Amino acid sequence: MKAKITITLKNGVLDPQGKAIEGALAGLGFDGVSEVRQGKVIELELSETNQTVGRAILEEMCEKLLANPVMESYSIEVMG
Amino acid sequence: MKAKITITLKNGVLDPQGKAIEGALAGLGFDGVSEVRQGKVIELELSETNQTVGRAILEEMCEKLLANPVMESYSIEVMG
Numbered sequence: 101m102k103a104k105i106t107i108t109l110k111n112g113v114l115d116p117q118g119k120a121i122e123g124a125l126a127g128l129g130f131d132g133v134s135e136v137r138q139g140k141v142i143e144l145e146l147s148e149t150n151q152t153v154g155r156a157i158l159e160e161m162c163e164k165l166l167a168n169p170v171m172e173s174y175s176i177e178v179m180g
Numbered sequence: 181m182k183a184k185i186t187i188t189l190k191n192g193v194l195d196p197q198g199k200a201i202e203g204a205l206a207g208l209g210f211d212g213v214s215e216v217r218q219g220k221v222i223e224l225e226l227s228e229t230n231q232t233v234g235r236a237i238l239e240e241m242c243e244k245l246l247a248n249p250v251m252e253s254y255s256i257e258v259m260g
Contacts, residue, residue: 106221121222124245130237132227139221141186142201147212157210165204 101146101154102179107167108139142166151178181226181234182259187247188219222246231258 109115115137122136148154158176167174189195198216205213228234238256247254 108221108223118222121246122224125241128244130241133224134227135223135225137223139223141188141219141221142198143188143215143217143219144202144213145215147214161205161210164208166201 101149101151103144103146103154103158104177104179105142105144105158105162105166105174106139106177107142107162107172107174109137110171110173113171139172154178181229181231183224183226183234183238184257184259185222185224185238185242185246185254186219186257187222187242187252187254189217190251190253193251219252234258 117138118136121138122133125133125136146154146157148157155176155178158178162174162176163169195217197218201218202213202216205216226234226237228237235256235258238258242254242256243249
């Protein structure tokens with residue numbers, strides 16, 4: 101199965117990369133841009149074919165390695 | 181409007197970060213993981229309310245700053 105994991109900073113956690121992008125966009129003349137947040141997206145192929153088992157494995161991967169559960173939240177999308 | 185821009189490396193472009201994640205997952209005992217690719221996701225709030233105009237602005241942002249069109253492809257999702 102193919103899966104897509106999106107990892108974003110939790111609300112309230114400062115996002116300096118997002119702020120830098122916001123500033124750069126303003127510098128290029130893009131007005132009206134606010135609340136820029138940058139996150140990560142990880143796409144992978146998993147040999148597991150059972151959706152429920154696969155999702156559980158992906159959640160474990162996020163908790164153990166991919167995301168920092170203190171500062172980041174993640175969402176898992178299984179693409180079949 | 182709220183928008184989400186996903187930026188991923190084009191197929192064929194080497195992704196060392198993805199490879200590192202793949203190796204780390206294998207080291208933690210997660211078997212059967214392959215084709216790991218890491219990308220970026222940028223969420224932002226745009227004051228523009230017209231969907232068509234907003235999407236055009238977002239595309240211009242991607243071309244000029246957010247993505248490297250040589251190596252990266254992007255997808256824009258307007259969340260209303």
